[in-house]
Amino acid sequence: MATQLHKAIYFDDYQSEKGKAKSFALAFTEDEAELFKKVGQLSSYAIKKILKCDTYSVLKKKADRDGRSVNQYAKRIIAKHINKVDVPSFQTKDVTFGNSKDVPFQRWYPYIEGYSPSFVDALIDKYCPNAKLIYEPFAGTGTTIFSADHKGIPTLYSEVNPLLQVLIDTKISVMKLSSSKRQALASKLVNINDNMFAALAKTTPAENLRASYYRVFGKSVYFPEDQFEQVLRLKTIIDGIEKDGDLLLAKVLSVAVFSCLIPISYLKKQGDLRFKTEKERQNEMVIIQDILPEKIKVIIEDIQNCQVNIRLNHKLIQGNAKNIGKSSLKNKIDAVITSPPYLNGTNYFRNTKLELWFLSYLQSEDDLRLYRDEALTSGINDVKQEYSKQVNDLSSPLLDDTMMILDKQAYDRRIPLMARCYFREMHEVFQGLTKNLNDGADILVDLGDSIFSNVHIQTDLILLEIIEPLGFKLQSREILRQRRSRNGALLSQVLLVIKYKKV
Ligand SMILES: C[S@@+](CC[C@H](N)C(=O)[O-])C[C@H]1O[C@@H](n2cnc3c(N)ncnc32)[C@H](O)[C@@H]1O
Numbered sequence: 001m002a003t004q005l006h007k008a009i010y011f012d013d014y015q016s017e018k019g020k021a022k023s024f025a026l027a028f029t030e031d032e033a034e035l036f037k038k039v040g041q042l043s044s045y046a047i048k049k050i051l052k053c054d055t056y057s058v059l060k061k062k063a064d065r066d067g068r069s070v071n072q073y074a075k076r077i078i079a080k081h082i083n084k085v086d087v088p089s090f091q092t093k094d095v096t097f098g099n100s101k102d103v104p105f106q107r108w109y110p111y112i113e114g115y116s117p118s119f120v121d122a123l124i125d126k127y128c129p130n131a132k133l134i135y136e137p138f139a140g141t142g143t144t145i146f147s148a149d150h151k152g153i154p155t156l157y158s159e160v161n162p163l164l165q166v167l168i169d170t171k172i173s174v175m176k177l178s179s180s181k182r183q184a185l186a187s188k189l190v191n192i193n194d195n196m197f198a199a200l201a202k203t204t205p206a207e208n209l210r211a212s213y214y215r216v217f218g219k220s221v222y223f224p225e226d227q228f229e230q231v232l233r234l235k236t237i238i239d240g241i242e243k244d245g246d247l248l249l250a251k252v253l254s255v256a257v258f259s260c261l262i263p264i265s266y267l268k269k270q271g272d273l274r275f276k277t278e279k280e281r282q283n284e285m286v287i288i289q290d291i292l293p294e295k296i297k298v299i300i301e302d303i304q305n306c307q308v309n310i311r312l313n314h315k316l317i318q319g320n321a322k323n324i325g326k327s328s329l330k331n332k333i334d335a336v337i338t339s340p341p342y343l344n345g346t347n348y349f350r351n352t353k354l355e356l357w358f359l360s361y362l363q364s365e366d367d368l369r370l371y372r373d374e375a376l377t378s379g380i381n382d383v384k385q386e387y388s389k390q391v392n393d394l395s396s397p398l399l400d401d402t403m404m405i406l407d408k409q410a411y412d413r414r415i416p417l418m419a420r421c422y423f424r425e426m427h428e429v430f431q432g433l434t435k436n437l438n439d440g441a442d443i444l445v446d447l448g449d450s451i452f453s454n455v456h457i458q459t460d461l462i463l464l465e466i467i468e469p470l471g472f473k474l475q476s477r478e479i480l481r482q483r484r485s486r487n488g489a490l491l492s493q494v495l496l497v498i499k500y501k502k503v
Contacts, residue, residue: 004029005036009074010044011056024056027071035075038082046482050081104306105171108299109259111141111164112269113346115339115446120147123337127497128442131334135436137321137429138376142168144337145314146175154312156333158321160374161348163258163355165316170251174303175310186304188249193296196237197289205232206239209360216362222265222354230288231261235358252303256295257288258355264288265354273351320374322425325432332438339446340429341378343422343459348375376429377421383414384421394427396465402457410453419457423466430467434500443472443498451485460494471503 008023016023023044028036039047051074053059063073103117120143124131131153136144139159145168148155159165177185209232223231234257242250262269263286268276276284318324341348349356349371356362356371372382406416433443449459464474474496481493 005033005040007036007039007047008044009047011048011059014056024070026074028075032075035079035082039078047078051077104302104308105146105175106141106143108171108255108295108302109141109167113339113341113348114141114143117143117147117150119446120144120337121150123444123495124148124151124153124335127444128335128337131442133331133333134335134337135317135324135333135433136338137324137336137433138338138340139168140164140339142171145172146308146310148337149310149312149314150308152312155314156317156329157314158316158318158324160320160376161352161356161371162319162361163352163359165319166251166359167255169316170248170255172310172314173248174252175308179307182303185249185252186300188246189252189296189300189303192253193293193300196234197293199237200230200233203233203236205229206235207232209235209358212360212363213357215364216353216357216367218365222267224264224266224285227264227288231257231264231358234288234292252299253296254359256292256299258358259295260288260291261354261358263291267354269351272345272347273353321429322376322432324429325435327436329436333433333436333441334438335442335444336433336437337444340426341376342448343378343419343450343457344448345379347372347379347381350381376425377418380412380414380418382421383417394423394466395469396423396462398458398465399423399462402455402462406452406455406457409455415452419452422459423462426463427466427470430470430472434470434502437500439500439502441500443496443500445496445498446480446493447496448493449491451487451489451491454487454489456489460496464496464498467498469503471501472498473501475499 005028006025007028008025010023014024026039026047028039048054051059053062056070059074060070063070066073066076068076106114106117124134124147128134129151134144134148134153134155136148136155136157139145139157141164142157142159145155145157157168159168174182174185213228234253238250238253238257241253262273263284266276266281267273268280268284317327317329349368353362353368356368361371362368373384375382377383403416403419406419410416445460445463447460447463450457460477464472476497478495478497479492480495483491483493485491
């Protein structure tokens with residue numbers, strides 16, 4: 001039978017025959033593979049724009065009028081108009097974490113804020129194949145680092161969240177091991193996996209971790225009681241391994257355990273961290289006895305079978321990218337590849353509070369706030385009041401206009417302050433960068449815009465305006481993905497390709 005290729009188009013009003021899916025599958029024959037290749041790279045939104053149909057019912061009506069099936073009609077219109085639209089060079093799955101869930105090592109800790117290694121590979125190939133040193137100011141799970149190594153380029157990086165620093169460091173240490181050391185580490189993990197839960201029954205809970213939980217979270221209950229006890233006992237086992245001197249084994253086990261904390265808790269990460277609903281509690285709660293052995297198996301599989309090796313040096317240069325100007329590098333940076341926090345309300349530290357607690361980075365109620373102050377202001381609770389007193393010396397007519405409207409319209413006076421903080425801090429990072437960049441350096445930034453109080457904040461365009469006087473000039477701007485905000489406004493994720501020229 002001839003192979004059929006499918007492209008799903010999402011319609012709010014579409015119901016598949018099986019009843020659930022809202023995606024209409026556009027079918028292509030092998031002869032239409034060329035058309036499929038182009039369509040495959042477009043988002044549902046872009047395809048609907050070509051079809052001039054927001055809903056399935058309108059599409060169906062048009063097809064009926066034309067005397068064709070929906071499939072035939074849609075392909076006919078798309079084939080006629082596709083050359084008039086810009087087909088992005090990157091696919092949606094590459095610019096979100098979606099593509100990393102199955103990637104060895106990346107899958108150890110799912111971090112939806114991340115982009116995929118294949119996206120970074122493509123960026124390096126296209127824009128900076130000859131770079132001798134890359135800097136990643138907002139490293140997250142380390143995607144840029146691992147891709148750069150794969151391409152033979154060493155990196156420097158910043159990442160303010162110690163949880164992610166631990167994750168990157170652990171992955172790098174494992175990937176640097178010789179084949180025999182990897183096998184030895186894998187054997188130890190197999191052994192632990194076989195015996196851990198039996199040993200756990202005889203292990204005492206880590207009382208210092210219990211005490212810090214109450215100091216940090218007060219009376220909030222995030223875990224079922226028996227699961228909380230298991231987590232405390234796992235910490236005792238890991239502490240023991242660390243005391244015996246096997247630091248890497250302790251770190252790998254820590255990663256495995258902290259990756260399981262949210263699934264076994266009453267919390268869920270959907271955008272931000274929130275409590276699971278009653279229904280989610282019934283359907284989604286899992287226990288550590290089930291998921292930890294599976295997680296360890298995945299890690300063992302990557303350690304044993306995935307011959308990805310780190311060959312070069314990658315160094316955490318400053319935890320906080322705002323301090324990059326305090327470093328004075330002998331070898332300057334040729335390229336920056338990064339996805340900074342979006343101005344979208346994400347509170348990176350609050351979202352990782354369970355993991356940070358488990359790693360003992362949270363000792364008191366204030367610690368979360370202290371970390372949050374270090375991070376780039378991107379959420380309403382991050383705003384720093386001292387900025388309200390500072391004069392706005394950033395040179396951007398677009399920022400001034402946006403602020404004027406936002407000051408009038410924002411339902412919460414922290415919103416304009418948050419936006420001011422964000423751009424001031426981004427400016428600080430780019431200003432610091434100028435001290436350490438080579439003339440002609442390439443800066444590749446994956447960034448999205450936002451809407452607050454019905455005011456569109458064109459984050460990428462404002463950023464370009466404020467950093468231009470520092471010597472950063474836009475070369476190209478490519479839309480990677482588009483989506484609708486809750487109020488129907490169009491939001492874009494873009495790739496900014498910027499060149500630095502010393503001023
Ligand atoms: C969009 S995520 C980057 C994800 C990354 N591209 C990946 O693939 O995993 C932005 C990251 O910036 C980090 N961050 C926020 N403020 C920072 C700062 N001032 N310095 C360094 N990193 C910061 C956050 O902790 C978060 O991990």
